[in-house]
Amino acid sequence: MKKVLIVTYYWPPAGGPGVQRWLSFVKYLPEYGIQPILYIPDNPHYPIVDQSLSEEVPEGLTIYRRPIWEPYGWASRLSKKKTNRISSGIVPTDSPSLLEKMLLWIRGNLFIPDARKFWVTPSVKYLTKILEKEDIGTVITTGPPHSLHLIGLGLKEKKNIRWIADFRDPWTSIGYHKSLKLTRASAKKHLLLEKRVLSGADQILTTSNTTAEEFRKLTSKPIKVITNGFEKRNELSVEKDPYFSISHIGSLLSERNPRVLWKVLSELAGEIPEFRKALRIRLTGIVSDEVVEAIKGQGLEEVLEILPYLPHNKAVMMQQSASVLLLIEINSEDTRGIIPGKLFEYMAAGRPVLAIGPEGWEAGTLVRETGSGRVFTYGMEAELKKTVLDWFGDFQKGRLVLSSPDIEPYSRKSLTRQLTEEVLWA
Numbered sequence: 001m002k003k004v005l006i007v008t009y010y011w012p013p014a015g016g017p018g019v020q021r022w023l024s025f026v027k028y029l030p031e032y033g034i035q036p037i038l039y040i041p042d043n044p045h046y047p048i049v050d051q052s053l054s055e056e057v058p059e060g061l062t063i064y065r066r067p068i069w070e071p072y073g074w075a076s077r078l079s080k081k082k083t084n085r086i087s088s089g090i091v092p093t094d095s096p097s098l099l100e101k102m103l104l105w106i107r108g109n110l111f112i113p114d115a116r117k118f119w120v121t122p123s124v125k126y127l128t129k130i131l132e133k134e135d136i137g138t139v140i141t142t143g144p145p146h147s148l149h150l151i152g153l154g155l156k157e158k159k160n161i162r163w164i165a166d167f168r169d170p171w172t173s174i175g176y177h178k179s180l181k182l183t184r185a186s187a188k189k190h191l192l193l194e195k196r197v198l199s200g201a202d203q204i205l206t207t208s209n210t211t212a213e214e215f216r217k218l219t220s221k222p223i224k225v226i227t228n229g230f231e232k233r234n235e236l237s238v239e240k241d242p243y244f245s246i247s248h249i250g251s252l253l254s255e256r257n258p259r260v261l262w263k264v265l266s267e268l269a270g271e272i273p274e275f276r277k278a279l280r281i282r283l284t285g286i287v288s289d290e291v292v293e294a295i296k297g298q299g300l301e302e303v304l305e306i307l308p309y310l311p312h313n314k315a316v317m318m319q320q321s322a323s324v325l326l327l328i329e330i331n332s333e334d335t336r337g338i339i340p341g342k343l344f345e346y347m348a349a350g351r352p353v354l355a356i357g358p359e360g361w362e363a364g365t366l367v368r369e370t371g372s373g374r375v376f377t378y379g380m381e382a383e384l385k386k387t388v389l390d391w392f393g394d395f396q397k398g399r400l401v402l403s404s405p406d407i408e409p410y411s412r413k414s415l416t417r418q419l420t421e422e423v424l425w426a
């Protein structure tokens with residue numbers, strides 16, 4: 001059986017979508033002749049913890065751990081809440097405080113490419129011995145955090161290995177990058193490191209075609225798109241919500257604030273008493289203050305429910321019980337290639353997806369192609385209002401159902417087969 005070393009920061013009990021991609025790959029790789037060996041931090045700073053995911057780690061999996069020093073521990077002494085939110089990707093956009101500005105400047109300019117950079121050098125030294133001990137010829141690094149790709153780069157320079165760099169998100173073109181208060185020198189260093197990784201890896205993986213096209217302008221190395229996916233689970237008997245619930249599961253950042261939707265819902269609530277009575281806006285996970293204030297500003301406070309982060313298994317049940325599932329992306333050309341991992345679980349939940357994002361959004365194309373819902377840009381107010389009203393009418397008649405084509409290609413097991421056949425055994 002071929003051994004592959006996977007270097008990842010996010011691993012159970014970490015919560016959120018970052019952990020689920022490789023947790024599922026590791027589960028199915030042995031079925032295709034691959035023995036995964038993990039390397040993870042021994043004492044990571046996880047802003048979200050989900051103990052339920054620990055139950056999905058395969059028994060007998062070989063895992064190597066080394067301590068990591070992270071400045072988030074120091075920064076949390078100033079403000080634990082703000083530090084956790086920034087490390088979770090919640091970048092304040094509306095009048096950030098002086099402390100938030102300082103934390104963003106430090107994050108962007110002193111810790112390049114990110115705050116996990118101090119794990120790179122000791123990990124390269126440690127893993128050089130592990131590669132010899134385990135007789136491993138292939139290394140996969142997955143980011144963000146993109147500093148982990150520097151571990152792959154260091155190992156590639158020391159050992160005769162095949163190195164695969166997996167980008168779950170873009171690097172310098174990601175939406176929040178411009179909010180990090182980068183100096184010209186810092187921005188240049190990010191670009192240089194990105195170029196070194198893209199040129200040094202033997203194979204590059206991305207989760208979207210848009211990111212792949214961006215990278216092809218920077219490197220001649222082979223690039224393969226393997227999207228995120230959904231985990232097949234036993235059919236659950238989940239009771240449908242008695243309310244017309246529009247639910248979002250996962251972090252909702254400041255710039256992912258669909259003001260056009262809150263305006264539409266407010267108008268419908270004012271025009272149709274039955275709509276206001278039935279409506280519930282459910283936001284589960286970390287939600288920025290700007291989003292909450294925008295909803296309250298439209299007079300929807302009484303129908304707003306904010307729930308804490310749910311364990312993954314309970315989040316799946318909430319997806320299946322919702323009337324409508326909300327998918328939001330920042331209205332920017334830089335975010336066209338972002339395909340949120342939750343989209344695939346939304347599709348598997350069988351509930352209609354209401355997607356709002358930029359022109360040319362790749363996730364929107366997936367929603368259309370699979371018949372999973374409706375897609376809108378931020379300027380399509382009239383069309384959005386009509387769809388919500390139509391769906392509410394179907395809800396009242398008990399006919400708000402979704403009939404999707406086959407989404408099997410996006411199951412985690414199918415994607416693992418693609419990974420092994422087209423990348424690891426290629």
